[in-house]
Amino acid sequence: MAKLIFAxxxxxxxxxxxxxxxxxxxxxxxxxxxxxxxxxxxxxxxxLAIGLIxxxxxxxxxxxxxxxxxxxxVVVQFGKxxxxxxxxxxxxxxxWKEVNQMSIQIKKxxxxxxxxxxxxxxxxxxxxxxxxxxxxxxxxxxxxxxYDFESVIITPAEQEVLKAHTARYPASEIxxxxxxxxxxxxxxxxxxxxxxxxxxxxxxLANIGFDPGYMKAVEAKQVEEQNAQKKVYEVLQxxxxxxxxxxxxxxxxxxxxxxxxxxxxxxxATAQAxxxxxxxxxxxxxxxxxxxxxxxxxxxxxxxxxxxxxAGGSQVxxxxxxxxxxxxxxxxxxPSAKPQAVEK
Numbered sequence: 001m002a003k004l005i006f007a008x009x010x011x012x013x014x015x016x017x018x019x020x021x022x023x024x025x026x027x028x029x030x031x032x033x034x035x036x037x038x039x040x041x042x043x044x045x046x047x048l049a050i051g052l053i054x055x056x057x058x059x060x061x062x063x064x065x066x067x068x069x070x071x072x073x074v075v076v077q078f079g080k081x082x083x084x085x086x087x088x089x090x091x092x093x094x095x096w097k098e099v100n101q102m103s104i105q106i107k108k109x110x111x112x113x114x115x116x117x118x119x120x121x122x123x124x125x126x127x128x129x130x131x132x133x134x135x136x137x138x139x140x141x142x143x144x145x146x147y148d149f150e151s152v153i154i155t156p157a158e159q160e161v162l163k164a165h166t167a168r169y170p171a172s173e174i175x176x177x178x179x180x181x182x183x184x185x186x187x188x189x190x191x192x193x194x195x196x197x198x199x200x201x202x203x204x205l206a207n208i209g210f211d212p213g214y215m216k217a218v219e220a221k222q223v224e225e226q227n228a229q230k231k232v233y234e235v236l237q238x239x240x241x242x243x244x245x246x247x248x249x250x251x252x253x254x255x256x257x258x259x260x261x262x263x264x265x266x267x268x269a270t271a272q273a274x275x276x277x278x279x280x281x282x283x284x285x286x287x288x289x290x291x292x293x294x295x296x297x298x299x300x301x302x303x304x305x306x307x308x309x310x311a312g313g314s315q316v317x318x319x320x321x322x323x324x325x326x327x328x329x330x331x332x333x334x335p336s337a338k339p340q341a342v343e344k
Contacts, residue, residue, distance in 0.1 A: 003062050003095070007055035014051010018044045062095035070105040072135045074142045081143040085135055102142060106132045106201055111155060115163040121171035121214055126207040127158055129189070129200065137197020149196070157192045158203075161185055171210060172218075178205060 021044030026037075065086065067073045073086030076098045086099060093099055108130055115123045131154065133141065145152050165184050169177055182205050190200040210218070 007058040011055045017047030059095045065091045065093045065099045071101040072138045073099040102138045115166040117171040119170045122211050124209040128206045130202040134197045161189045
């Protein structure tokens with residue numbers, strides 16, 4: 001609309017200037033003013049051209065609107081917002097309509113907020129949010145809030161949602177439950193902003209802090225817990241070393257006991273083997289003697305005696321009695337069987 005007013009002003013200014021300059025040029029009739037009248041006529045033509053051409057260009061260029069990438073156009077006609085936005089690219093708009101471009105790209109917002117825990121400890125949070133304006137909601141946001149919707153809508157929503165959720169946790173659990181707290185804040189904040197046509201892409205708790213006094217108390221408690229854990233670890237290590245020494249000693253004792261038992265078993269086995277050998281040898285000798293005794297006969301005994309004499313290299317003694325030849329031959333020892341008569 002401002003462009004049309006400016007174009008109308010130029011048009012009026014050009015026409016009025018043209019008429020004034022023409023009248024001045026016509027009023028100069030003397031030869032002395034001929035050159036001045038000529039310049040005035042040229043000036044009047046220039047004023048008329050400016051008054052006509054420039055407003056026409058302004059009107060024509062106002063019809064063609066290019067919406068930049070990542071933006072939407074909000075059309076305002078005589079102070080009234082058109083509910084339909086213009087999207088990226090080339091658009092034709094009536095010259096009396098004004099187009100305001102709003103970004104629909106993802107934006108980053110960082111803010112520091114003070115909240116409280118359920119045990120009344122002060123909690124200081126730096127929260128970072130990534131959000132974007134939905135294109136279809138741009139006209140309504142522009143109508144009701146304007147360009148500064150970040151401070152009007154988003155910041156109060158962040159503060160309220162964060163306070164509502166930190167108040168559910170004691171200060172000692174906020175850091176341990178950080179992921180859970182972040183999820184709850186993001187879910188509720190997304191629902192809050194969606195009512196206004198804003199899309200929350202991500203909300204993160206970049207830093208969570210407490211008052212210095214509470215932080216010192218937490219650090220002191222952590223040091224005590226670490227010392228206690230160190231003592232427990234040292235006791236466990238000593239117990240492990242004692243168990244290791246006891247296991248080593250038990251293994252050595254068991255090994256010696258097994259060695260002694262093995263030596264005793266070997267001794268008993270050797271003695272038993274020797275006893276079994278002697279027993280078997282005696283049994284074999286007795287059996288042999290029994291068999292020999294059973295097999296001896298007087299004839300066999302005589303034969304053994306003769307064999308013994310002969311084995312010694314001697315002849316069996318012979319005695320001859322009688323005066324005649326050949327005489328009577330008798331062997332000593334005499335055989336048990338009766339001698340046969342010798343033919344004379």
